[in-house]
Amino acid sequence: MSETVLLSLEEARSLSLTVLQHNGFSPAHAEAITRSVVAAQRDECHSHGLYRLIGCVETARNGGMDTQALPLLHDQAPGVVRIDAQRGCSLLAFETGLPMLIDKARRQGLAAMAINRCFHFSALWPEVEAISSQGLIGIAMTPTHPFVAPAGGTRPLLGTNPLAFSWPRPGGTPYTFDFATSEVARGEIELHRRAGESIPSHWAMDAQGEPTTDPTAALSGAMRTFGGHKGSALSTMIELLAGPLIGDVLGHETAPANIEGTGKPLHGELVIALCPQAFLGSDADYHLRHADTLFDNILEQGARLPSQRRFEARERTRRYGMSLPKALVDELNTLTN
Structure with a gap:
């Protein structure tokens, strides 16, 4: 060990x-x-x-982002916030636009935030939980570099393209999920490589398009989408919504930064917030409590909720x-x- x-x-x-x-x-x-x-x-x-x-x-x-960039906030439309990250990390851009996004969602019921020209490397669940902590429902998505083959293909084209969702629960931790549309996050393969451990053969293919248990071969080959054509379709949806819809690039038009300076690591992110009170008025609290019956029934079957282990880990760390x-x-x- x-x-x-x-x-x-x-x-x-x-x-x-x-x-x-x-x-x-x-x-x-x-x-x-x-x-x-x-x-x-x-x-x-x-x-x-x-x-x-x-x-x-x-x-x-490698010059792939501006470590001093100040995000530019634009009030794009009644329900749209736009942030130009100016080649900076997405996280500061997200925090810059979050107050306006929440305000618009509360006033109108729903609002979207487009983050452009950003370097994104982080988990999405902290972002959607920042929204659900305000009593709103959060959704976030972003394309990544082309590491994943579409279902039926053998060459990288799609990103790992994560999707995150967080639902506020009165008096409890939110219902949150955050998952890549690939079989596994690319970081998991990298951690296996660093540890000298093999990977399951259904995670990825080598450069010849054959299943592999070698993480190094997987990183130079193509990852698989989860659920075959279903994950492939979801991944494509994320490419479109967090790419062309917000005026940004597709995943296959990007590449990691490199020492030669030829990488193109910047892309976009789409964040959506929905306000239960705007949808439901005085009935919002009732319907949020009603939603908890679904979670209770999941737990009664011995199943777990997404992020349940994460919240348990949080307490251990504390x-x-x-x-x-x-x-x-x-x-x-x-x-x-």
């Missing part, structure tokens, strides 16, 4: 801020990124936790701190030198 290191939430936060600020990120960007990766690590979402700082710093060093591979902490510390 690999050696581990125990960090408190404050230690994890301090490490993240130090890594980012040492590598040229403005205080505002460093804080926004840290809030996301520490939240993921706190909830034991390892593929989107502190590990993501490595790729974030590498992208910045009590005992977070356990990380020592090799990862050592690598992060080298980024501060």
Whole structure:
């Protein structure tokens, strides 16, 4: 078993801020990124936790984003907020536009926020939970670089294209899901490679289009969509809604930043907020409580709700701190030198 290191939430936060600020990120960007990766690590979402700082710093060093960019907020239409990230990380852009998005949704029932020209690397659930924490329903989606073959294909074309949803629950944790439309998040394959572990053969294909259990071969080949043609269709929907609809690029028109400076890592994100009170008026509380009967019936069957394990992990971290591979902490510390 690999050696581990125990960090408190404050230690994890301090490490993240130090890594980012040492590598040229403005205080505002460093804080926004840290809030996301520490939240993921706190909830034991390892593929989107502190590990993501490595790729974030590498992208910045290769000129793939502007670490000092100030997002530009546009009141695009009565129900639309537009944020030009100006080649910066999506997280600060999201936080910049969130108050206007919430205000529009409360006044009109629903509103959308388009984030353009952003570098996006993070989990989506912290964003939709920021919306549900305000009593609204949150939906978010974004395309990624072309790592995934469409159902029936063998070559990368689609992104892992995650979709997230969060429903507020009075007096309880929200009902939240956040999943890639690929069989697994690409970060999971990368973590298996780092650990020297094989992957299930249905996750990906090698460069010859054959199923593989080798994570290195998978990363140079093509990932699969979940559920065959169903995941492929959902992935295509996300490409369209968070690409052409908001005036941004498709996933296959992007590429990771590289040392040669030829990468094109920027793309778009679409965030939607819906207000139960605007839809239902004084009946909103009743119908939100009614919705809980669905969740109760799921649990009564012995099934679990999405994010249930994440909320349990959050409590463990609060009590005992977070356990990380020592090799990862050592690598992060080298980024501060």
